[in-house]
Every structure is written in structure tokens, then in C-alpha cells.
Amino acid sequence: MEPKHICIQITKQPATEDYIKHITTSNNPILSEFKNKQGTFLSNSTLDEFIKDELLHDNFTLTQDSKRKLLTLSSGERKKALFDYLLKSKPQFLVIVNPFDSLDVKNVADLKSRLLSLSQDIPVIQFFSRKDDILHCIQYILRPDSDTFFIQNLLEYLNQEQITRDIDFKHPLPKPISKPTYHLPKTLIELKKVNVTYNDKLILKDICWAINQGEFWELKGANGTGKSTLVTMMIGDNPKAYGQDVYLFGNKRGSGETVWDIKRHIGYFTPSMMHLFNGQHSALNMVISGLKDSIGLYQIPTDLEVNLAKQWLELIGLNTLKHINYYELSETDKRLILICRAMIKHPPLILLDEPTVGLDDKGALLFIKLVQKIAKESNSAVLYVSHKTEPDLKPTHMFQLEHSIQGSVGKVKN
Numbered sequence: 184m185e186p187k188h189i190c191i192q193i194t195k196q197p198a199t200e201d202y203i204k205h206i207t208t209s210n211n212p213i214l215s216e217f218k219n220k221q222g223t224f225l226s227n228s229t230l231d232e233f234i235k236d237e238l239l240h241d242n243f244t245l246t247q248d249s250k251r252k253l254l255t256l257s258s259g260e261r262k263k264a265l266f267d268y269l270l271k272s273k274p275q276f277l278v279i280v281n282p283f284d285s286l287d288v289k290n291v292a293d294l295k296s297r298l299l300s301l302s303q304d305i306p307v308i309q310f311f312s313r314k315d316d317i318l319h320c321i322q323y324i325l326r327p328d329s330d331t332f333f334i335q336n337l338l339e340y341l342n343q344e345q346i347t348r349d350i351d352f353k354h355p356l357p358k359p360i361s362k363p364t365y366h367l368p369k370t371l372i373e374l375k376k377v378n379v380t381y382n383d384k385l386i387l388k389d390i391c392w393a394i395n396q397g398e399f400w401e402l403k404g405a406n407g408t409g410k411s412t413l414v415t416m417m418i419g420d421n422p423k424a425y426g427q428d429v430y431l432f433g434n435k436r437g438s439g440e441t442v443w444d445i446k447r448h449i450g451y452f453t454p455s456m457m458h459l460f461n462g463q464h465s466a467l468n469m470v471i472s473g474l475k476d477s478i479g480l481y482q483i484p485t486d487l488e489v490n491l492a493k494q495w496l497e498l499i500g501l502n503t504l505k506h507i508n509y510y511e512l513s514e515t516d517k518r519l520i521l522i523c524r525a526m527i528k529h530p531p532l533i534l535l536d537e538p539t540v541g542l543d544d545k546g547a548l549l550f551i552k553l554v555q556k557i558a559k560e561s562n563s564a565v566l567y568v569s570h571k572t573e574p575d576l577k578p579t580h581m582f583q584l585e586h587s588i589q590g591s592v593g594k595v596k597n
């Protein structure tokens with residue numbers, strides 16, 4: 184008989200451990216295969232443990248053969264290394280937490296088929312954020328109910344749960360307090376025949392790309408094609424840009440400009456920076472802090488600044504929560520606030536790296552709608568990097584990296 188498989192929608196509370204504790208101690212017959220058993224976790228926190236072990240003890244468990252540092256692997260390569268290692272030992276049950284995040288289409292398909300074949304022998308618990316990630320073998324969903332849990336047939340749950348698609352931000356995008364004092368060229372970023380090599384291996388080959396003021400770009404490419412490498416060149420974080428034709432906001436890289444000269448022009452968001460913002464700051468102060476380029480607010484803001492931040496909170500429907508501690512907000516609200524924080528000065532470029540990873544369907548839709556609004560109503564150029572196809576995201580330009588034996592080549596697709 185095929186094992187039973189269940190899924191759980193990720194929410195702030197209850198915690199993963201509470202669900203697992205319930206599952207492994209429950210007397211419900213549907214959960215009998217998990218009782219008093221030990222599971223293996225395929226999750227980002229497991230990956231973080233291996234990264235920590237590598238940093239502290241030089242332990243290369245996941246990369247025995249190559250002895251490559253996990254942090255130098257692309258996010259897709261890192262995840263694959265973890266899965267390959269953990270799946271070697273036959274666990275009593277498998278816990279997978281958003282397993283497809285950061286994987287490209289091919290790697291998602293490969294992993295899905297591996298998990299489906301494993302699911303014929305091993306019970307699976309899948310924690311998910313997006314419903315279209317749920318594996319086809321899953322029959323049940325475990326849901327919280329006041330201080331306990333209940334099991335529901337998955338199909339029944341999916342039929343009930345329709346997401347509303349009429350989410351909209353009605354107010355116009357708030358304007359910046361003042362116009363920038365600096366002059367920028369029309370072309371904000373320009374790369375001319377740029378190459379990047381790591382360990383004698385060509386990663387990027389003859390990349391030519393120009394981003395002009397106000398344009399809305401999506402950067403796409405399979406795992407390991409060099410998207411992050413390209414992004415680090417653009418934000419001044421990659422020394423490989425020196426000596427090449429990399430022009431950032433009017434300056435050739437390496438012509439005396441500081442990293443700050445580059446970064447002050449960029450509003451940046453990626454989910455891995457969420458952990459930086461864990462101080463005791465109100466939602467309002469978090470938005471204002473975008474004017475001061477600090478994490479949290481340490482200076483008394485002017486009335487003008489406070490009013491502007493309130494307009495941003497009004498736009499995302501959070502004005503009534505302005506005094507709530509940012510840390511207590513939902514994941515979606517936190518991200519919307521960080522986008523407002525990044526946009527409050529209307530930087531020339533806003534860069535969003537896998538921004539919807541970990542959000543549920545409704546949160547992702549809200550986030551995408553806000554990005555669309557920013558692209559439409561501001562002069563900021565938007566660069567969006569992701570594997571996940573978001574149907575409501577409508578960039579006007581696309582830059583696609585494609586593997587070739589001589590390193591990835593870039594193609595502009597309009």
C-alpha cells in the first residue's frame with residue numbers, strides 16, 4: 184500500500200516543530216505511519232546548518248568531491264547538493280520545506296520526479312507557501328484549529344480556497360520629498376563584452392547589456408547561468424568588474440567611485456536580507472529609515488518625512504498598523520514595508536532578487552501588483568530576478584542568460 188502524504192501551509196504560527204510534534208505523536212489513523220518515527224528535513228535551515236559547519240569547522244560534508252565552499256555554489260547548486268546528500272540515507276519519513284524555491288524549471292521537474300518516486304516508499308510531509316508547488320502524491324492537509332490541528336482532504340481544501348484577484352493599490356505612488364541633486368545619464372548601467380571567470384572556468388561570456396532610466400527588466404536564466412554574478416557586478420560588489428567595460432550610473436567601475444556612490448542609487452530587496460531587520464522598530468519607522476539609509480530609525484524624522492512614510496503605509500493598506508512592531512507583522516506585510524522603504528527616495532534603480540520566495544499566493548500577488556505599480560508610476564528602473572513565473576508580472580524587457588560551453592551568453596528579449 185502506498186504511504187500517506189500530507190501537506191501544511193507555512194504560516195508564522197504554529198511553528199514547524201509544533202506540526203511535526205503533533206504528527207509524530209497523534210493517534211489519528213491517517214498519521215499512523217509517522218508515529219514515533221524520525222524524519223529527515225530538506226529545508227533551507229538544514230542547508231544553513233551545513234554552511235555553518237563549513238565556516239566553523241571546515242567540514243565539507245555536502246561537497247566532499249569538489250571541496251567547493253557551499254557559499255560559492257549558486258543557490259540551485261547548493262540545494263541540489265543538499266538533496267543528493269540527504270536522500271542517500273533512507274529516512275523513515277521525509278519533510279520538505281518549500282523544496283522548489285530558487286530552482287529553475289528543469290531542476291524543479293527533476294526534483295519533483297525524484298520526490299514522487301521516493302513517495303512510493305516513504306511518507307512525505309510537505310510544507311508549502313504556493314499551492315502549485317504541492318506534489319501530486321499528497322492526499323491530505325493538516326491545518327491549525329485554535330490550540331489543536333485537524334486533517335482535511337486536500338482536494339476539498341483546494342476547492343474551498345479561491346484566492347481573490349481583485350487586489351489593487353488605489354492611491355497614487357507617493358512622490359519623493361525632493362528632486363535628486365545629482366545628474367544621471369539616460370543609461371544607468373552598461374556592460375560591454377563583459378567576461379567573468381572563476382577557477383579558470385568562464386562563467387559569463389561577452390555580456391552586453393544596457394539598462395536605461397525608467398525601464399522594467401526581468402533577468403532570467405537556469406540555475407548556475409550567472410544571474411547573481413551579474414547582479415553583484417551591477418551593484419558594485421564584484422571585484423571582477425574592475426578593468427572591464429562596466430559603467431554604473433555614469434562612472435566606469437574602478438575610476439575612483441566608492442561602493443556607496445553606486446549603492447545610493449539602488450533600492451535593493453532580496454528575502455535573505457529579512458533577518459537584518461529584526462530590531463524593535465515600528466512599521467512607520469522602518470519606512471522612514473529608507474530616507475536615512477539605516478536599518479531602523481535612530482534620528483528624529485521631520486514632519487514631512489513622517490507624512491511621506493504614512494502615505495506609503497496608506498498605499499499598502501497598513502496605516503492602521505503603523506505603530507506595530509515590524510517584527511510582529513506577517514511575512515507579506517514585512518516585505519511590502521521593505522519595498523516602501525526601498526522606494527521612499529525613488530532611487531534610479533530598484534533591484535528585486537527572487538522577491539516572492541516564501542510568500543503565499545495572495546502575498547506574492549500583492550507584491551507583484553506593487554512592483555507593477557512602481558514600474559508604471561515612477562521613473563525608477565526596475566530589475567526583477569526570479570525563476571518563478573508570476574503571471575501578473577509584466578516586464579517590458581527581458582535579459583536571458585543561456586548556458587554555452589564557453590560560459591553563459593546573454594540575450595535581450597523584448
Ligand SMILES: Nc1ncnc2c1ncn2[C@@H]1O[C@H](COP(=O)(O)OP(=O)(O)OP(=O)(O)O)[C@@H](O)[C@H]1O
Nearest residue numbers: 255256257258259381386406407408409410411412
Ligand atoms: N566565488 C565563486 N567561486 C567559484 N565559483 C563561483 C563563485 N561564485 C559563483 N560561482 C559559480 O558561477 C556560476 C554562476 O553562479 P551564480 O550564483 O551567479 O548563478 P545563478 O544564475 O545566480 O544561479 P541560481 O539560479 O542557482 O542562483 C555557478 O556555477 C557557481 O558555482
